[in-house]
Amino acid sequence: MSENRIKAAVIGAFVADALSLGAHWVYNTGVIDKKFGRVERYYDPLTSYHKGKKAGDFTHYGDQTLVLLESMNGGGFDAHRFADRWRTFFADYGGYFDQATKSTLANMDAGNGLTDSASDSDDLAGASRLAALVPAYHDNLEQLVSAARAQTRITHNNDRVLLSADFFARSVFAVLGGQPPQAAMQAILDAHFSDSSIAPLIAMGLKSRSRNTREAIAEFGQMCSVEAGLPGAVHLICRHADDFETALVENVMAGGDSSARGMMAGMVLGAAHGMEAIPAAWQTGMTASRRINALLDHL
Template identity: 85%
Template sequence: MTDNRIKAAVIGAFVADALSLGVHWVYNTGVIDKKLGRVEQYYDPLTSYHKGKKAGDFTHYGDQMLVLLESVSGGGFDAHRFAEMWRRFFADYGGYFDQATKTTLANMDAGNGLTKSASDSDDLAGASRMAAVIPVYHDNLEQLVSAARAQTRITHSDDRVLLSADFFARSVFAVLGGQPPLAAMQKTLDTHFSDSSIASLISTGLESRDRGTRETIAEFGQMCSVEAGLPGAVHLISRYANDFKTAMVENVMAGGDSSARGMMAGMVLGAAHGMEAIPEPWQTGMTAGQRINTRLSHL
């Protein structure tokens, strides 16, 4: 395991979100083709959901992952600290508030407690922030799994979202340990999730690796839910196990909630191939790039 690949797991997730911004929640892929062509660079958002954002910025998913990264800079993951920073971040946030965020904030305001206010949302996005905890727990599987689940649980209480965080934590740990991405996911499924409620979703993603991405994602669903996003992320990792850039571009070209599934795929493929696999313009073009690198250097 190298620091290079640990860093790439984090940067890989961030660039996936930044690349998605331009077409995030554009479900008509014909619009993507017509307006931008093949998306291989950062663009201002086409939709009004991310009004005010500019090329190189993050969606609200990436913004939350940055809050998580800054929270672990204080000495490991602490659920209360992250929840407090997350709530404070949204107090004057000018970006999009999804339903999970609105519900969690309302529950916090109602006095449910910072760590006991999660929505019942089944969006994969709650788990997709998890790359930010890798730098502090890359050498301890159980702590990585615990932190991945706990950070998810601040905003998402749905069991399959929590299981998704668990699955990807175990998979990326195995990849950082030297296993190829496909083998890591297959072994993680066989050893820990074969009887779980997400087993069929993982299997469906793995079995789709020889199929085209746009049609596969359309069949799974382009939506935010675990039902659609989990097999979509597994498909991307499986089909492009040796090609980080193509995985990220094909993800965006498939439309819909490209950010959540892309963040998971970017994390695992970044861990597999290191910083060299991530295009330099994507690294330098992130608005928060220097801020992220500073945090990572401290960790």
């Protein structure tokens, strides 16, 4: 397992979020075509949800992933440390507050405790931060899965979101260990999730490999929920298993919540192909590029 591919798992998730920003939450794919053409570079956001953001910035999902990465502090994951940093970050945040964030903050303010205040949101985004854990736990599956579930539970205490974090943690670990992405996900489904509530969603994504991405994601749903986002992310990984760049471009072109599903795909495909597969302009064009690289060097 190379440091190159470990780093690429993290950078892959971040560039997926940054690439999504321009068309994030644009559900009409005709509008994406008209306003952007093919989204192969970073753009200012089209919608008012990300008012004040600029090309190369992150959505609120990427911003939270960076908070998680910073909370690792050269060591392992600590739920209280992450929750405290997460709460402090949102105290003066100028970006978008989704319902999961609002609910969690309200629960914290009501005195429910930093690690006992999560919303019941079923958004995949709670799990999609997990790439930040990979540098610390790339060699310990049990710890990676535990940390992935724990970081998710800070904001999303929902069984299917927690299961999604578990599934993708196992997937990126297997791919870092040399397994092809689709084979890894199929084996993980069979061994660990066959009787779970997310099994049909994983299977849908796996079976859709030969389909056009925009059509497949339109059928799954473009929404934020696990119901839509999980099969969409699995589809992207399988359909574009050999092409990191195309996977993330096609993800954005499919519209809707392209960030959450894209971050999962970027993480797994980054782990599969390494830094060489990630366009240099995407790496350097991130506003937080130097900050992220400094944190990764430290970790």
